[in-house]
Amino acid sequence: MAGRPPSRARVLILGGGLSGTLAAAALARHGAGGGTAADIDIDIDIDIDIVERHALPDGPRTRRGLPQARHAHLLWSGGAEAIESLLPGTTQMWSDAGAHRIPIPNGMVCLSPGGWYRRAWPETQYLISAGRDLVDWAVRTRALALPGVRLVPEAEPVRLLGTRSRVTGAVIRHRDGTEEVREADLVIDATGRSSRAPNWLAELGIPAVRETVVDAGVTYASRRYDAPVDTAGWPVINIQADARQAVPGTGGTVLPIEGGEWLVSLSGTRGGQPTSADSEFLEFARHLRSPLIAEFLDRAEPLGPVTVNRNTSNRRRHYEKSRVEGFVALGDSATALNPVYGHGMSVVAQGARALRDLASKSDITSKGFARRAQRAIGRPAAAAWLLAAGQDAAFPHSVAKEPHFADRLTARYVSRLITTACSDFTVVKALTDVMTLQAGGAVLAHPRVLLAAFRGPRLPPLDGPALTPAEQAVLLGRPTPTHTT
Structure with a gap:
């Protein structure tokens, strides 16, 4: 609309890994007025700087700062579809x-x-x-191509700027040792498990957030x-x-x-x-x-x-309880999960999608936005946390709080579901919907699922893996590898 000044916002993302690039994708099309540039009648302008400690490769190759990339990663359908909604065409890049x-x-x-x-x-x-290198490369390529998104490589944050009530930016140190003040309307911590944000916030006089560790x-x-x-x-x-x-x-x-x-x-x-x-x-x-x-x-x-x-510990920082403005934590910076359950990437993706959805209808510079965003990000993380922490707490010598009666009852019910799933499709579907983060845990309390769990297994257990003839053929001989390096 003519005569109306442009709306401009500044976002500083700390960390250029999967969390950071998905955060950029979530906000790149949204400005201080909310909505998308195509949907509203004001000019939208947003500057997004991603500060990354290491140089990033221009292909699906190993990068410094991500040692977990050498290990198996599962990207469940709930996470894959969230990424595709943020960055259309990413799925095809992976496939190609x-x-x-x-x-x-x-x-x-x-x-x-x-x-x-x-x-x-x-x-x-x-x-x-x-x-993991391939997954990250496709996301990074598409995110950095979005308008307003800039990468600041080989630089690291050294402290946050602000007051006891609001974060207003960060000081970053470049490779040559020089330091630079970067002011921002919103700072997103995507630095992962090793995040120093709790210490930085404490330096501003902001009360420490509660942590839960399993x-x-x-x-x-x-x-x-x-x-x-x-x-x-x-x-x-x-x-x-x-x-x-x-x-x-x-x-x-x-x-x-x-x-x-x-x-x-x-x-x-x-x-x-x-x-x-x-x-x-x-x-x-x-x-x-x-x-x-x-x-x-x-x-x-x-x-x-x-x-x-x-x-590999499960660590949850309850930032949603904090009242600080201008600061949001995404991914492992907020909720780090044992990788054995394969939920890390999917939780990040769904959290970023939740951030996008909130930014599409809220002013990212408005009072209370950060807390609302942290709550929205925390919902998919909470579902995965229950799966990972609930399981890990049951292992011998696990460091966790003593389970309550309700925890033990839930564990017995889930154990019953897992056994029943070996021969009951109703339970298989419910469990896979929850495991892939396509549905919340409430699905497991559906009357059909409850009835199936009450009945228990309807078929005798298999005495071995259900292998196809092609899979069995590999075990029966020693085929020559089809791929060489």
């Missing part, structure tokens, strides 16, 4: 680069605590199987393999730990990824962790609840050394 879309449950060979899952059911959900002492050990078959159409192989047993929980996952490779991650809770020794990797897999992963790896060739990650 070799990522696989795997149907669930029929595309998984899974031994749950309740037994082997059947694979004759129709698809209910899906996951994207790819290396730590089962999980260690990850991962290795890439040259797959002995074409990975297109190959299932995810998943041997889950059983928290009901009074021993450390061990498990493993084989993901078919781009380049004709298998990405294999093994894990163990406190007292049963894998090591970084190449010579012990296969032996650890052989002593899981099923030796199936080891049997497949006997037919594959390792492509590099074993890498280990021990930073």
